[in-house]
Amino acid sequence: MRVVAGEYGGRPLKSLAGKTTRPTTDKVKGSIFNMLGQYFEGGRVLDLFAGSGGLSIEAVSRGCDQAVLIEKDRSAQAVIQENITMTKESGKFELMKTTAEQAIPRLSGQFDLLFLDPPYAKEQIVANLETLQARDLLADQALAVCETDKSVELPESIGQLQQIKQKTYGISKITIYERQ
Structure with a gap:
């Protein structure tokens, strides 16, 4: 795995061994950002x-200002920290x-771009997106990128x-939503 494009483009990313996370492949990651638009002018x-943190790091590499990564797995947290250190912009x-x-x-403030790749996809995605909206955490025209098994509707x-x-x-x- 690597950062596909932008400021950190080409830099290697560590991934977690085992089956506790499913890292997004470079091909799928590249396709996600092609669907979103190649680069960003700021945003959170x-x-x-977060898994390995690869999607958030890619988004910051392509111009987003800041990323908040949430991960409960301790091994994944260590990998994320190493990947953040690789950027040399941990702030x-x-x-x-x-x-x-x-x-x-x-959480506070509003977010412009969200990534959701939960272990129990449909129920968790819907519940999380409803809660984020109820707490007014989504900016106008916020984009939510949901990665699921192909069978999930x-x-x-x-x-x-x-x-x-x-x-x-x-x-x-990959399913992308936009706040209307």
Whole structure:
């Protein structure tokens, strides 16, 4: 795994050994950012199930200002910390060592880009996105990128979020919502 493009482009990323996380492949990561638009002009990122932190690091590499990464697994937290150190800009990243459900009430401000790749996809994605909206944590036109197994069917809309793109890559499906 590596950072695909931007300021940190080409730098290697560590990933977690074993089956506790499912790292997004470079091909899928590149495709996600092609769907979103290659680069960003600022904005805040929230990664609710950060794994190795690769998606958030990619977003900051491509121009986002700051990323908040949430991860409960201790081994994954260590990998995220190493990957953040690799950027040499650790001030742009905040790692919250807890579950998404425990972290959301502690969040403040608004986020422009969200990544959700939870272990129990549909129920968790819908519940998390509803809670984030109820707490007014999504900026206008915020984008939510949901990665699931290809068999998971997410709703067309979740509160103010409307599904705008969906694409399947092998066993993974990427669904993107935009706040209307």
